[in-house]
Amino acid sequence: MEKIKIKKSRKIGLALGGGGALGVAHIGAIKAFEELGISFDYIAGTSAGSIIGALYAAGKTAAEMEKIARNLRVKDIRNSTFILKPSKTDGIEKLVKNALGEDLTFDKIDKKFTVCCTDLKTGREIHINTGSIAKAVSASCAVPGVFKPVIYDDMHLVDGGLKNNLPSDVVRGMGANIVVAVELNYTRGFGTDKLGMLDVLKSSLGIMMASGVEPKLAYADIIIQPDMRKFSKANLKDFDDRFNLGYESVMASKKEILEIFKEGPDKKKVKNAKKKIFK
Numbered sequence: 701m702e703k704i705k706i707k708k709s710r711k712i713g714l715a716l717g718g719g720g721a722l723g724v725a726h727i728g729a730i731k732a733f734e735e736l737g738i739s740f741d742y743i744a745g746t747s748a749g750s751i752i753g754a755l756y757a758a759g760k761t762a763a764e765m766e767k768i769a770r771n772l773r774v775k776d777i778r779n780s781t782f783i784l785k786p787s788k789t790d791g792i793e794k795l796v797k798n799a800l801g802e803d804l805t806f807d808k809i810d811k812k813f814t815v816c817c818t819d820l821k822t823g824r825e826i827h828i829n830t831g832s833i834a835k836a837v838s839a840s841c842a843v844p845g846v847f848k849p850v851i852y853d854d855m856h857l858v859d860g861g862l863k864n865n866l867p868s869d870v871v872r873g874m875g876a877n878i879v880v881a882v883e884l885n886y887t888r889g890f891g892t893d894k895l896g897m898l899d900v901l902k903s904s905l906g907i908m909m910a911s912g913v914e915p916k917l918a919y920a921d922i923i924i925q926p927d928m929r930k931f932s933k934a935n936l937k938d939f940d941d942r943f944n945l946g947y948e949s950v951m952a953s954k955k956e957i958l959e960i961f962k963e964g965p966d967k968k969k970v971k972n973a974k975k976k977i978f979k
Contacts, residue, residue, distance in 0.1 A: 703737025706961055713742040713876025714756075715868040715920065716749030717913070718861040719884035720843075720933030721942075723748030724769055725926050728946025729882050731762035736954065738961075742874040744814040744827075744867040746860040749882070750840040751796065754833050757813035758800050768799050770939060778846070786848045789838035796834035804833050812874055815840045816860035816867045820849055825863035827870060828852075865912060868919040878960065881920035882946070883913060884928050921960050924949050 706712070714733075716726050726749060733740075745753030755765050777791035797803050806813060806829050815836040817826040828836040839850035839857035849856040864870065868881040894900070917923055926949040931942055950957075 703735075706738065710961065711742070711875055711877045712738065712740050713744070713868075713871030713874060713879045714740040714753070715866055715871045715879060715881040715916075716743070716745040716753045717866040717881070717883045717885065718747030718749055718840075718859065719928065720748055721936050722884040722928045722931055722933055723752055724936065724939055724942035725884055725928060725946030725949075726752040726882055727762055727765045727769060728943040728948075729924055729926075729950045730756060730765070730946075731943075732947045732950035733880075734762055736950070736957065738880075738957075740811065740880070742812045742814075742871050742876045744816060744870040744874065745837075745840070746816040746865050746867055747841050747843070748884075749867075750815045750837045750860070751792075753813060754796055754815070754837050755799055757811040758804060758809045758833070760799070766943065769936070772936065774935060786844075786846055789842050789847050789850055792841050792847075793834045793838040796837050800833065806830050806833060806836075809833070814867070814870055814874060816864050816870060817842075817850075817852075817857040818860055818862040820856040820858055822855075823863075825860070826855065826857060863912070864916065866916040868916050872919045878922075879920045880922045880924065880957075881917065882924045883917070884926065885913070922953065922957055924953060 730752070740756075743753045743757045745751070752765065755768070772795070777795055778787040779791065813829065813833070815828045815833075817828060817836070817839045818824070819826050828839070835850070835852065839852055840860040842848065842850050842858045844858050844862075847858075849858050860867075865885065866881055866883050868879050871879050924946075926945040928942070928945065931938060
């Protein structure tokens with residue numbers, strides 16, 4: 701396959717959104733980027749996107765990530781399945797450490813990487829790019845009600861998706877002049893006709909988070925949105941279908957990607973984004 705030629709002046713960023721087990725599609729997307737010859741300088745991830753982002757930033761290939769994900773089981777990361785008895789995030793932290801081979805810190809990896817979390821004490825969006833990568837990722841994945849908050853410095857950190865489930869603005873702020881965003885939940889705000897308590901709560905959270913993603917799309921030059929609506933975020937069934945959707949969604953946008961990398965960054969978009977980020 702012919703690879704896309706990228707000028708040295710292009711500083712490319714990758715934003716990986718949250719989505720639980722839907723994150724398998726991120727690996728498929730990265731496989732496609734590898735085949736196209738696209739390597740990213742800056743990466744930011746939220747929740748499941750922070751796990752894949754961490755592995756990619758540390759030099760793991762899509763094939764290596766796929767092998768790790770195929771061997772993963774829910775019991776490896778959760779010790780409780782009761783909604784009123786949240787699990788600790790130790791399993792997630794251990795998963796990342798094992799995948800990286802050690803408790804790597806951000807300064808020990810080649811690519812610039814940021815993890816997005818939410819501080820329950822202040823309600824603020826938190827960006828972590830120093831210290832233990834595994835600890836930061838476990839905090840970003842700490843879905844309220846499913847996992848206990850992670851005590852980090854003086855903060856109580858939970859799922860970054862509460863504030864920023866598609867950190868394309870974060871990647872732009874890191875210095876990227878071309879931003880690629882992979883969003884796994886664009887159908888989530890469609891709502892539900894069911895009236896059960898869990899269905900109502902799940903749908904309400906989905907609508908809230910979808911409204912937060914919409915403005916983040918403006919920071920991306922290329923938006924990859926595989927249709928994941930038929931898949932559960934809570935299990936890894938249909939692994940191949942999830943993986944292939946991520947891969948195919950990138951390949952379906954190959955022409956658009958080629959044009960953007962050929963023409964270069966949208967200077968107006970870059971300028972406007974920086975005004976919003978650094979105001």
